[in-house]
Amino acid sequence: MHIPVKNNVTWVGKIDWELKRFHGEEYSTHRGSTYNAYLIKEEKNVLIDTVWIPYAQEFVDNLETEIDLNDLDFIVMNHGEIDHSGALPELMRRRPDLPIYCTAAAVKSLKGQYHGDWEFRTVKTGDSIDIGNGKSLVFVEMKMLHWPDSMATYLTGDNILFSNDAFGQHYAVNHPFNDLANQEELYAECIKYYANILTPFSALVARKIDEVLALNLPIDIIATSHGVIWRDNPTQIVEKYAAWARDYQEDQITLLYDTMWEGTRRMADAIAEGIRDSRPNTMVKVINIARTDKNDVITEVFKSRLILVGSPTIGKGVTNATAGILEMLECLRFKNKKAAAFGCYGWSGEGVPRIRAWLERAGFAIADEGLGVLWNPDIDALENCRALGRKLANA
Ligand SMILES: Cc1cc2nc3c(=O)[nH]c(=O)nc-3n(C[C@H](O)[C@H](O)[C@H](O)COP(=O)(O)O)c2cc1C
Numbered sequence: 001m002h003i004p005v006k007n008n009v010t011w012v013g014k015i016d017w018e019l020k021r022f023h024g025e026e027y028s029t030h031r032g033s034t035y036n037a038y039l040i041k042e043e044k045n046v047l048i049d050t051v052w053i054p055y056a057q058e059f060v061d062n063l064e065t066e067i068d069l070n071d072l073d074f075i076v077m078n079h080g081e082i083d084h085s086g087a088l089p090e091l092m093r094r095r096p097d098l099p100i101y102c103t104a105a106a107v108k109s110l111k112g113q114y115h116g117d118w119e120f121r122t123v124k125t126g127d128s129i130d131i132g133n134g135k136s137l138v139f140v141e142m143k144m145l146h147w148p149d150s151m152a153t154y155l156t157g158d159n160i161l162f163s164n165d166a167f168g169q170h171y172a173v174n175h176p177f178n179d180l181a182n183q184e185e186l187y188a189e190c191i192k193y194y195a196n197i198l199t200p201f202s203a204l205v206a207r208k209i210d211e212v213l214a215l216n217l218p219i220d221i222i223a224t225s226h227g228v229i230w231r232d233n234p235t236q237i238v239e240k241y242a243a244w245a246r247d248y249q250e251d252q253i254t255l256l257y258d259t260m261w262e263g264t265r266r267m268a269d270a271i272a273e274g275i276r277d278s279r280p281n282t283m284v285k286v287i288n289i290a291r292t293d294k295n296d297v298i299t300e301v302f303k304s305r306l307i308l309v310g311s312p313t314i315g316k317g318v319t320n321a322t323a324g325i326l327e328m329l330e331c332l333r334f335k336n337k338k339a340a341a342f343g344c345y346g347w348s349g350e351g352v353p354r355i356r357a358w359l360e361r362a363g364f365a366i367a368d369e370g371l372g373v374l375w376n377p378d379i380d381a382l383e384n385c386r387a388l389g390r391k392l393a394n395a
């Protein structure tokens with residue numbers, strides 16, 4: 001299946017409706033995904049990226065219906081990750097002499113993963129290749145967005161930015177153009193992708209956007225490697241990224257809790273009541289972290305200005321789900337957010353101080369020393385929870 005993008009540029013990727021998990025079990029893909037690859041047929045015939053390993057055979061067979069593989073002049077690998085390079089070994093098996101244009105870091109990542117003795121041609125920011133008919137490809141390194149090897153490729157004349165993972169989202173759509181997608185679903189998948197994958201690199205994202213805008217390249221289309229191709233007002237997603245990259249937050253407070261015997265859950269509900277009493281317009285979400293998709297949890301944290309994390313003390317520590325989320329929070333390195341801890345305990349009560357220390361390590365500003373409740377909360381303890389909510393609502 002091939003989809004025309006513009007003039008001599010064709011989408012030759014794979015729509016994966018079945019994908020439910022990505023990066024092992026680390027990222028949920030409720031709405032599937034696409035692996036976008038593109039064929040440019042000018043005087044030179046160029047392939048941009050490939051697809052994930054399970055679709056390698058299918059991809060190259062499909063590509064052959066569009067072009068004789070011997071007529072390909074080179075391939076551009078914008079990123080070495082397997083969801084885009086997975087079909088490279090199959091392609092190279094059939095065209096062993098095909099030159100691969102990529103960053104120096106991508107030579108390392110591709111060799112490190114496939115151990116292929118292929119013809120690499122290293123490019124860096126500003127390098128360009130004439131592909132005939134007055135058009136050329138210009139490369140822009142996108143170091144750490146989100147791997148050291150990442151880059152974007154710009155096609156002059158057609159004004160298409162092949163941005164790879166940047167501006168993408170895991171979203172299967174039959175006709176992958178932004179104007180044809182359900183806008184709410186599209187937005188939800190974009191912000192989830194940013195929150196879960198790009199948050200640690202926000203400073204780099206902000207700088208890179210400024211750098212690319214300063215080049216004054218006309219951008220008619222942003223052709224990403226997952227989800228939709230941005231052709232209707234493509235800079236809308238750049239503006240979103242610019243906002244998300246600057247320590248994004250809404251007027252939202254999110255309570256994340258786990259519980260064994262409902263005490264910590266009752267604390268969460270009472271804290272939420274206190275916030276409502278004090279600031280009725282603040283968006284408050286109360287989430288059982290053991291029963292909620294972890295990436296959806298992270299997206300809610302991304303939108304929050306303050307989070308509260310609650311766990312009962314178990315085995316002198318916190319529950320499994322609480323530790324999992326705290327580890328994610330630490331790795332994502334959120335900035336400009338406040339946090340506090342809460343939870344029930346029976347005797348030693350290590351839970352709350354442990355969560356507080358972990359939140360601090362993760363870069364959150366501690367808004368309150370937190371609240372531990374001995375056994376199940378009584379009327380007084382619940383009132384203390386409401387008071388904490390009222391206080392933190394205005395933190
Ligand atoms: C398996 C298990 C281990 C526990 N370990 C501890 C502990 O090490 N220290 C402590 O203070 N309380 C411990 N507790 C007691 C709980 O923290 C206490 O029952 C608390 O009220 C439970 O809160 P919850 O209703 O939110 O589950 C443990 C309880 C269970 C079931």
Ligand SMILES: [Fe+2]
Nearest residue numbers: 079081146165
């Ligand atoms: Fe990637």
Ligand SMILES: [Fe+2]
Nearest residue numbers: 081083165225
């Ligand atoms: Fe990707």
